[in-house]
Amino acid sequence: MKRAHDSQEAEVISTTRIGIIGGGQLGLMISEAARKMGFASVTVLDPTPQCPAASVADQIVGSLKDPVALRQLADRADILTYEIEHINTEALTALQQEGVKIYPAPDLLAIIQNKFVQKEFLARHNIPVAPYMSIETPTDIEQAIQTWGYPLVLKAKKDAYDGRGNARINGPDDIEVALARLGDRELYIEKCIDLDKELGIMIARNERGESMSFPVVEMIHERDICLSVLAPAPIATSLQQEAERIALHTIDILQGIGIFGVEMFLDTDGKIWLNEIAPRPHNSGHYTIEACQTSQFEEHLRAVTNLTLTPTTMLYPASVMENILGERNGSAIVQWAHDYDHAHVFPHIYGKRETKIDRKMGHITVVGDNLNSVYKQAKEARAELSI
Known part of the structure; x- marks a missing residue:
């Protein structure tokens, strides 16, 4: 039976063409996984010529919101997926109605694109979210x-990521500043959770x-940008299980197909709140x-092609991911001050x-x-690299 199943799976993979909307680092790593698995072809749509994913995939140069470019991509793929939320859902719906498979x-x-609509959906289905309300006038803030x-x-309700689109209000003097920063956009406001940790979990369906769920991780942010990811999260097993339960239930309610990043807050009372979902x-x-x-990239491809999902067990007791963020403006030049531990340290440079x-x-x-020693080694490795 296993041999027959493997034969069917190989047939699906070898005959399926993958189309990816977006060719940045996520598109690159999806493409790398697709090539490694043996999919028939991989094509990305991205407005930047020679985008990161173009090093391993064919590229159509065009806007992610252009219906003509999206149709060109659909003509060269059997399944469309995406690496970014800020795309043309109306054009995708039209393609889907014509029979194009698009997942999620x-x-x-x-x-998910409208974070206020996302909150409304989650609250309506009794998923724990921080108290929130829509803002139409400054009076609503009061x-x-x-x-x-x-x-x-x-x-901001739309087009917000990596903290762009958020403004914290700690006191009366911050209101005017927040509105000056975001006031020309559709807005909502949220009560700040008394935060212990920010958590994340990847769910494939x-x-x-x-x-299938991946381990719960802790995310450490600076300037509202994820800087470090600690796996598994240093929290009690009961909290790991609760986070997994909430995330799995949420993706089931959404009837999601693909991989989903579920971001959560753990408050100082030990309660878990769902912050937001990334459908990619x-x-x-x-x-x-x-x-x-x-x-996560292979599991995403398995999910969107309706293959059996495979185990997500960690191969090591601990892992830390450290983002490499730009420190200046200019041409990218990768330099290591010293060589690194090739057995335990794995750098990924996106080619921007x-x-x-x-x-x-x-x-x-x-x-x-050991998570503490791995975290220390990750910080040391990052300090050795300039770009």
Whole structure:
């Protein structure tokens, strides 16, 4: 039976053409996984000529929101997926109605693109989310202050990522600054959770409704950008299980197909709150390439092609992923001050030609036996690299 199953799986992989909307670092790593698995072809759509993914995939140069370019990509693929949320869901829905397979589905993407709509969906299904309300006028902010007090965070409903689109309000003097920063956008406001840790978990789900979860990780942010990921998260087993339960339940409710990054808050009382969902591979799952039996990118491809999901067990007791963020503006030049431990340290450079301050230029994954020592080694390895 196993031989027959493997034969069927090989047939699916060898005859399926993958199309990816977006050719940045996530598109690159999806493409690398697809090539390694043996998919028939991989094509990406990206507006930047010679984007990172173009080093391993064919590229169509065009806007991610252009219906003509999206149709060109669909003509060269059997299944479309994406590495970014900020794309044209109306054009994708039209393609889907014509029979194009798109995973995760455009209607799910439409829910997630608007973070306020996403919150409404989660709250309606009794998923724990921080208290929130829509903001139409500055008076609504005053109402939120009277209801919850400080601190609060003002958020854009659309096109927000890596902290871009958020403004924290710690006191009265911050209101005007927050509105000046975000006031021309559709907004909502959220009560700040008394935070202990930020957690993440990757969930894969295929068309048959089979799900697989990766380990719960801790995400450490600076300037609202994920800097480090610790796997597994240094929290109690009971909290790991609760985070996994909430995440699996949420993706089931969404009927998601593909891989999903579920970001969560752990408060100081030990309660877990769902922050937001990414309908794609996620920064918090990069460590899985070396540290897990199956990477998030391979599991995503298995999910969107409706193959059996494979085990996600960690191969090492501990792993840390350290983002390589740009430290200046200019041409990207990769330099190591000293050689690194090739047995435990795995650098990934994304091939972006221009470096910018805080731009994600790559990541380093370190594996080992002890989370504290691995974290220290990851910081040391990152300090040896300039880009």
